[in-house]
Amino acid sequence: MPLVDSHCHIQDAKFDEDREEMIARSLEILDWMVVIGDDLPTSQQAVALTGDRIYASVGVHPYYADTLDAELLDALRFLAQSEHVVALGEMGLDYFKHCDIPKDIQENAFRAQLDLACEMNLPVVIHNRESTKDLCTIIDDYADNLCGGVLHCFAGSPEFVKHCLSWGFHVSFAGNVTFPKAEELRIAAREVPLDRLLVETDAPYLAPQAVRGKRCEPHHTKHTAEFLADMYGISYEELAQATADNAARLYRVNQD
Numbered sequence: 001m002p003l004v005d006s007h008c009h010i011q012d013a014k015f016d017e018d019r020e021e022m023i024a025r026s027l028e029i030l031d032w033m034v035v036i037g038d039d040l041p042t043s044q045q046a047v048a049l050t051g052d053r054i055y056a057s058v059g060v061h062p063y064y065a066d067t068l069d070a071e072l073l074d075a076l077r078f079l080a081q082s083e084h085v086v087a088l089g090e091m092g093l094d095y096f097k098h099c100d101i102p103k104d105i106q107e108n109a110f111r112a113q114l115d116l117a118c119e120m121n122l123p124v125v126i127h128n129r130e131s132t133k134d135l136c137t138i139i140d141d142y143a144d145n146l147c148g149g150v151l152h153c154f155a156g157s158p159e160f161v162k163h164c165l166s167w168g169f170h171v172s173f174a175g176n177v178t179f180p181k182a183e184e185l186r187i188a189a190r191e192v193p194l195d196r197l198l199v200e201t202d203a204p205y206l207a208p209q210a211v212r213g214k215r216c217e218p219h220h221t222k223h224t225a226e227f228l229a230d231m232y233g234i235s236y237e238e239l240a241q242a243t244a245d246n247a248a249r250l251y252r253v254n255q256d
């Protein structure tokens with residue numbers, strides 16, 4: 001089945017009790033998945049989980065931006081050379097009230113990782129929460145030198161979608177696009193052309209409406225894909241194939 005979860009966190013402790021069974025369940029439905037790191041330990045865990053049909057992205061989330069020093073950057077550089085690492089991130093900005101990392105520290109950590117992505121010729125996985133203006137200013141500086149990226153768990157306006165497309169980036173939707181109150185997000189989603197669209201779970205978070213309230217698992221990507229296919233007026237198979245092809249192109253994964 002051509003379906004890819006482009007972004008999940010299955011190294012999370014919420015999966016400690018049944019990780020192997022959960023992965024087996026997920027890979028019955030998915031072609032492959034990308035496990036995303038948030039800091040050094042979760043990036044190392046993501047790489048440790050890679051193997052058959054499991055890839056990793058390594059990076060430092062804005063929540064942990066204050067941990068990024070020269071030594072950690074070297075550790076990321078080293079990790080990123082592992083065979084199954086396909087991207088850097090998640091990285092970005094988070095200005096939501098629960099994030100108490102000062103903006104300048106977030107920006108420094110973000111720019112350091114964008115520099116590393118340019119140096120290593122790896123695509124980037126971008127986190128953005130209530131920080132679109134500053135995020136655009138920063139990525140504008142790098143877009144010409146980056147080999148692609150994705151706005152993960154997209155939240156924003158149709159204008160922001162257009163800005164992401166202008167960088168050559170992909171736009172990825174998680175289960176929250178299926179929530180009844182997410183009409184504004186769906187208006188933005190309609191602006192994403194099928195050849196730039198990705199689907200993800202962000203598991204264990206953001207279970208789609210069909211399984212809302214449950215622990216989210218990578219195979220729940222299917223619910224989001226079915227929902228978006230319906231919204232775009234295309235078949236599930238067409239959407240699953242297109243988003244899998246896009247993920248393969250962005251992350252340079254060849255499953256053949």
Ligand SMILES: [Zn+2]
Nearest residue numbers: 007036090202
């Ligand atoms: Zn994430």
